[in-house]
Amino acid sequence: MVAIGIDLGTTYSCVAVWRHGTVEVIANDQGNRTTPSYVAFTPTHRLIGESAKNQAPINPWNTIFGAKRLIGRRFEDVGVQMDLRHWPYTVINENGKPKIVVEFKGEKKIFAPEEISSMVLFRMKQVAEAYLGEQVQDAVITVPAYFNDSQRHATRAAGAIAGLNVLRIINEPTAAALAYGLDRNLKGERNILIYDLGGGTFDVSILSIGEGSVYEVKSTAGNTRLGGEDFDNRLVAYFAEDFRKRYGSDITKNIKALRRLKTASERAKRFLTSMTEASVEIESLHLGIDYYGKISRALFDELCSDLFKDTLTPVQQALEDARMTKDDINEVILVGGSTRIPKVQSLLLEFFERTLTTSINPDEAVAYGAAIQAAVLSGENHEKIKDLLLVDVVPLSLGVETARGMMFKVIEKNTAVPCRQTKDITTLEDYQRLMTIEIFEGERTLTKDNNLLGVFELKDIPPAPRGVPKIDVTFDVDANGILSVTAQDRSTGNTEGITITNDYRLNQEEIVKMIADAEAYKEEDKEQKRCLEARNQLETYVYNVKQSVIDSGEDLNDQEKTTMLQDCQDAINWMDSNTDSLREEFETKLTEALMALCV
Structure with a gap:
């Protein structure tokens, strides 16, 4: 049975398949090779993709977009709270998890972000099945390299809800590297930097591509809350303020007006890629007023200058983690629709002082690479990919809390996956019979500044003075980058198999x-x-x-x-x-x- 590759994007998604010795990116029923990651609920129907996005201006409260920014996160997450200001739909706090509220068929419905993402995945599955003329079950789904353990679990759950057997979760920049390397007969080892700036997330990965089709990730860095949506929001804020100054009226409370302005702003942003000036013209935007506004590329660059510059910090971090300088990089590959922005390209040209590689389609490269990996995992034996080996890394350090809230790292970030590491810890009190082990991910010294993944208890420890019992804690990260933990009391051999139970993750x-x-x-x-x-x-x-x-x-x-x-x-x-x-x-x-x- 054929396996597909899906790029589940914040703003657009894409699906591809390996057939007849090459990758085919699949167009939807509208003839488009990317599909908006939108889901809408009307009084009678559920809409997904183009139809959902097209009706967003008249039904903003029930049109969901950007669900990828919620997936696997806690409601109180600072990023979530900032995003809520820009979304017209309602997000509530349900036991610490963000849930989306819509009106559907006259009833209030509550959805988890995983469910919304699963609807988009299901749409991509339908697109593939219509093209292939057969049922599709197996898929490789991509995620931002900087997605944490909870977000990866949530994406895998979304795949299961969509009726897919998720063969592997792979990182978006890694998938793009596969797309880049497939048709090139690379000689000798090459270091490539993937700069992936999409609709809602930003990633940088440095890979070493060796002879024999070995793709080894050396480091990864990024920001899962930076992308085209943020540039759109800056434009919306500019035009809203322009409207207020000219007409003395605040449109920020008019959700329909804001949604229409957002659509027009996104169109203007795309126009500025090739032109030096763009305009927005919206009939009866607010209080019956027809609005006409203009924006120059120079002003757009100024409005978003801090965001553009922020992308260079992860670039420098990735180089540092890979123990490389920019001179060690042979090629800089641009992925994600937002890399079309001229200012982004000029910043990178200035930083690397070399030509950028734009030969692969930034919108399709990730799905393209996912399809290659899907073919490999499903047993495809074509000579182009039969020897392909992909070595990915852990994006964030993983560890446990020790005395005084210190973070004790068991697996360092950028360790190649799959990996397994055992470290010993001990009791903090005399004659302690029970040990509570808290698992965290992050790079900060104190666990309070890192992300809590889960808590478990090891019981029946033989009583002894503090520091005497030795507990081996083993962290196991699989090929999907998903973590499991076991703990063993060395003196008794008592072993606990631990499934991390994150309160903010979906249970079975x-x-x-x-x-x-x-x-x-x-x-x-x-x-x-x-x-x-x-x-x-x-x-x-x-x-x-x-x-x-x-x-x-x-x-x-x-x-x-x-x-x-x-x-x-x-x-x-x-x-x-x-x-x-x-x-x-x-x-x-x-x-x-x-x-x-x-x-």
Whole structure:
């Protein structure tokens, strides 16, 4: 069975497959090779992709985008709180987890970010199945290199909810490196830096590509909260302030107006990639006022200058962690749609003092690489990829809390995965029988500044003075970058197998429920498709009859023509005023039309 590669993006997603010795990026039913990562809920339907994004200006409260910025995070996360200011939809705190609230079919519905992401993944699965003409189950899904353990687990859960068997979670820059290296007969070892600036996340990875198709990640750094969405928000803030100054009215409380302004701002940003000036023109934006605004590329660069410069910090961090200088880098490869911004490219040209590689499509490279990895994992034996070996790394250090809240690192960041490391710890009190072990990820000295992954207890430790018992703690990171931990009391051999239970991660019961909900939506989607087909059938028949009557010449008298044309118009008017009718109603109307309209 074929395996696909999916780039689950913050703003756009993409799917690709390995076939006939090459990668094919798959276009959706609109003919586009990328699909907006949007999900919308209307009074009658659930929409995913283009249709969801297109209706966002009139239904902003129930149109979800940017769910990737919520996935695997806590509600009180500073980044989440900052993002909430820019989203028109409602996000609530449910036991520390962010949940999305929408109105659907007259009811309030609550979704986890994983469920929204699973809907986008399901859409990409549908796109692949329509193209391949067969069912697809196996997939490789990409994530930002700087995604932490919780975010990787959540992405894997989203895949399961979408009905996919996730073969592997791989890092986006690593996937892009695979795409870069596939058709190049590279001689000797080359160091490449992947600069991946997408719609909502930013990553830098340095890889060494050796002969024999060995891709080894040397270091990774980034910011999972920096991307094109942030540049759009700066433009929205600029135009909103311009509107306030010119018309004395604040539009920031008008959610519909802001959504329309966001759409226009994104369009202007794209326009500035090739032009030095762009304009936004929005009819009746707020209080009936038509708004016309202009922005120059120079002003846009100034508005976002701090964000652009912020991307160089992870570049320098990645070089430092890889123990390299910029002179050691053979090629700088640009990935992600936001790398098209001229100022971003000029900053990198100035920093590296070398030509940038833009030969791979920045929107498709990640899905392209994921498809290569999917082919390898599914047993594809083509000569181009049969010897391919991918060596990825742990993005953040992993460890436990010791005395006085210190972070004791068991696995250092940028350690190659899969990996396994054992360190010994001991008791802090005399005759201690139970040890609470807290697991953290991060680079700070104190655990309070790092991210808590989970807590477990090792019981029945033989009583002894503090410092005497030796407990071996083993951290095991699999090829997906996902962590499991075991602990063993050396004196008794008592071993505990630990599954990290993060309070902010979905448990198995929740995942099972969400899979069941997804099946229900699948049936709704099928019914919606049947309904549209019935409407289209009725519409086609009515318009064909109308044209036949017009072309009938003397076969029909004037009275017959007038009656039939009126019947056709009545049917058209009924369709226009009953767009949300059930399939059975369209079918009944078609039967009536067949009986009444016979040319």
